[in-house]
Amino acid sequence: MINGEGWSKTWTFFEGSWHEGNVPIMGPRTHAAWLCSIVFDGARAFEGVTPDLELHCARVNVSAVKLYLKPMVSTETWVKLAHEGIARFEKGAALYIRPMYWAEKEGPWVQAHDPESTRWCLSIYEAPMRTPKGFSITLSPYRRPTIESMPVDAKAGCLYPNNARSLFEAQARGFDNAVVCDLLGNIAELATSNIFMAKDGVVFTPVANGTFLAGITRQ
């Protein structure tokens, strides 16, 4: 049932082996499935290269610690598994490589999970690179949260619904994407990525002021 139809080719390493398709990993009692105790990272493979794969794998472990999850997979193991998984696809395929940690169980207060119940998987799937064509942007009425009010120093799933509503709101007004400011009104990033402006041969990007994750590509 949950495997569903219409997924691109997907392989996931979970609980000691590789599974094809949208393998079940969470039920309604799983803490992350409703209380969003989940971190991830996203690397890319294309044309036979995997830029910054190690940096992405290292970052998911840092994100885990910020969310009180246990980073039980070493960067080396993530990278090794990623190469194992990539070999299951056509040579040179455009892939998204997503290591994840999440909590299975709740702690004494339901809102906070039990760190000892941390689970993980590495999901790899076909995802074409975005065509480098233009798109329209507008200024979003939504803002980036501050570090005191959300874990903006981690790549945490809980940050994304705010991005999603920025996209939906922009699209309802006929735009493709939106520029999101921080609470002080400084340009922070797009709803979907860091933002850059090239002008007269110089590239500009907002100062990393702690309201968004300064991307690995950006660095």
Place this chain on the structure above:
Amino acid sequence: MINGEGWSKTWTFFEGSWHEGNVPIMGPRTHAAWLCSIVFDGARAFEGVTPDLELHCARVNVSAVKLYLKPMVSTETWVKLAHEGIARFEKGAALYIRPMYWAEKEGPWVQAHDPESTRWCLSIYEAPMRTPKGFSITLSPYRRPTIESMPVDAKAGCLYPNNARSLFEAQARGFDNAVVCDLLGNIAELATSNIFMAKDGVVFTPVANGTFLAGITRQ
């Protein structure tokens, strides 16, 4: 595998029938499993009563709309299913009744889901009422996000990791729970619920200023 051990008795209505245990509902490709496109609500059954069950069921539909999910279950159907589920437990059992909506698929920009792929379930499980004894609280360094920076007008899963880290941080300092302020420094709520103070026979609670969900019990 994902059913795991140690769950209290659980029944979930998903995809047209009742399932016992932690039935699989999400895989690694499921949008909500990593990008947290999920809303829920929580009602209680105990001693044969279900206070405000209809209000909780109506509120999950409002939360769905705020998160651009499709509220495809009427309040009446939620309530009818809840009573069906409750009948699967011992008479008078203390239960948590949790209706949920989430997104299965991504839209053209991955961060925003496809509203047409909304799924839902109703999960009911044994959960003892909290013993009415005291607990210690401290002031959290974390804050509630604003309405511009998070969907604080919905009961959305994405709001909870900030509560969780407030609990973890307080517990690391030897306290049970934490008072969380809004970004202006006003007392907003506890990390786990709305806050009330009873003094000289008068009950006080912060003004609902849009930085936290004014609970059904509070109202």
